[in-house]
Amino acid sequence: MIQKKEPKDWIAVSKETHRELFSELDVLLRAVDRFFIIENLPSAKETLSESNFFDELSAVRDLILRTLSILEVIIPESKKNSYWFQKFAETKFLTDRNRDIFREELYKQDTPEKAVFLLYDSFVNLKGLVTDLLKSGDITYLSYMNIGQILSKEIRENNYFNPFKKDINPEFDIIENQEISDIVKNIRDKDTKKYISLILIYLLRLLRYLKHIDITTQRTISLNTSLIILMLNRSEISMFKNYTEKIIPKITQPDLKMLIQSLSYQFSMETKRVYLQELKEILKKKAPRYFRGRIENSHGILKNLAEQSIVQIAQFYKPGLTGEDIFISFIAKTEQSLRLREDILVLHKFLTLLTEKSNKQEERVRIFGPLRNFMMYFESFTFRLLRYEDYEEFVSFFKEVLSFKKEQVVAGEVNRLREKIHNFRIFLETTLRHIANRTEVRDKPIDMDRIDKTINQYLSG
Structure with missing residues (x-):
């Protein structure tokens, strides 16, 4: 079988073919470096020396796997095969001197091709190291930071793929619109x-x-x-x-x-x-x-x-x-405020219905299921439109209501939520007044027919 001959400057060809993957590679290399800065982490680490960084290092391992999958796409198959053969030869057949020459040639990074293979080589080795470390189940702060320093060094010393080399990268940081x-x-x-x-x-x-x-x-x-x-x-x-x-x-x-x-x-x-x-x-x-x-x-x-x-x-x-x-899928601020107002009104009306019918088992069950479905929609799509100041109140209430099971509703246990529902309805009314004061919705009437239709759709679903 005749192998397809790769062009001499295959990196340039690959960049044209896989522009989005090179952009993602740039993002991932930046991201993994920043993930080892403690202030950027999503978890509070009050006592660093006693904290377990297993979850954080597991996330890093997954990013390493994603990075390797990108590199394996942008590197032509024949070049990859050659790399793995050289790795095999390096461990089995080369003398120490020949091994030194092979490594020295790779570390020169005098071409983008050598730089991408050096990056690939580093991430292959790091994948093995991190995977073995995770087997212990307990990752100390020092171990986590040591991995971070190795990764940062490998990324920043790469002549062609160091994303921190320039503050503004002309390859990606451009105004195309x-x-x-x-x-x-x-x-x-x-x-x-x-x-x-x-x-x-x-x-x-x-x-x-x-x-x-x-x-x-x-x-x-x-x-x-x-x-x-x-x-x-x-x-x-x-x-x-x-x-x-x-x-x-x-x-x-x-x-x-x-x-x-x-x-x-x-x-x-x-x-x-x-x-x-x-x-x-x-x-x-x-x-x-x-x-x-x-x-x-x-x-x-x-x-x-x-x-x-x-x-x-x-x-x-x-x-x-x-x-x-400017943006194909842009949602205007007015549309966002109207959607938030409408969804809160639907939620308020649902809660009012539940309160009014809570003493009748059949009605209680009939309303609670659709209410739960609407709250799950609200949590997935409307939470992001809430103000920072309102968010915790919504999260706390939703968590409690969504934890209720059908058997508890049937048994009437939902009645113990009466006071919380009452207080939350008052909170929703205050939130609606804040929304009504927004300039973009001040002169926009509320479509109560649309709100009723939404509720009926959930009730009949």
Whole structure:
């Protein structure tokens, strides 16, 4: 059989063919480095010396496996076969001197090909090391940090695939959208153009990272990899906020200064929701549905935040522009507020129905099942629209109600929730008043027919 001859510069060809995979590789290398910074982790480690980092290192192992799967796609089959043959020959046939020559040639990294094989070689070795370490079941802080230092060294010493080599990577950190690009080009003041360009690049970079999060799967490798990418965003958002705080005093336009301050504040509040609420202690929650739900909510919050911020900046310079002109699947702020208001009204009406019918067993059972289904929908799709200040109240109430089983409802145990339901309904009414004060919904009437139809759909389902 005649083997297909690979082109001399196969890396360049591979980059053209697998552009998205090279982008993901860049994200994963950044993410795994940041995951060894304790402040970026989702779990509170109050006493580091006594903490077990088994869950964190398990997540790292899964990211290593994902990285290797990417490298095995972008490296041609014939080159991979050659690598494994050399590895075999190195251990079985080469003299010490020939082994030195082989290693020296690889470590030169005078071509991208050698650099990618060095990265592949390092991750193959790390996979074996981490897998063996995890067999103990107990990973100390020192062991975890030692693995992190090895990984960081391998990544940062790579001549061609070190993602930290440049603050702005011209290969990925570019403004591709023509509308946004034109806005930046037309900014006359040199300093303002620089500030807005960098803010937009930061925001677009966040969206690029989020693009590599898989919110459709329950596979552990994908979920853990997605979590580590979210932790990378925590680090990036911190840098973004530091940059905005640095430039705000230098901006001379009062309305532009106010806009950047507003965006910085929004990021402060929304990132608290993601990292102090949604992802808090997530590695201790092993159920795939719970894990995936938190990842999906966090992804939705951050994606919406970055897109809304970009649109607000664009509309500052071009008021007639809409979110749909920039992002295909953009959901406008008005639409989000209307959806939140409608879903809360449906929830409020459901709870009122349950309270009114709670003394009749048949009616109680008939209402509780659909209510539970709606609450699960609300938890999956509407939680991400809540304010930071309201989130904990919703989580606490939902946790208690959703823990009830059908037998308990039949037995009438749900009646002991009467007071909590009453108090939560009052809380929902307060939340609705806050939403009603939002500028984007102030003149928008409530469609009660639509709300009734939603309730009837759940009741008849």
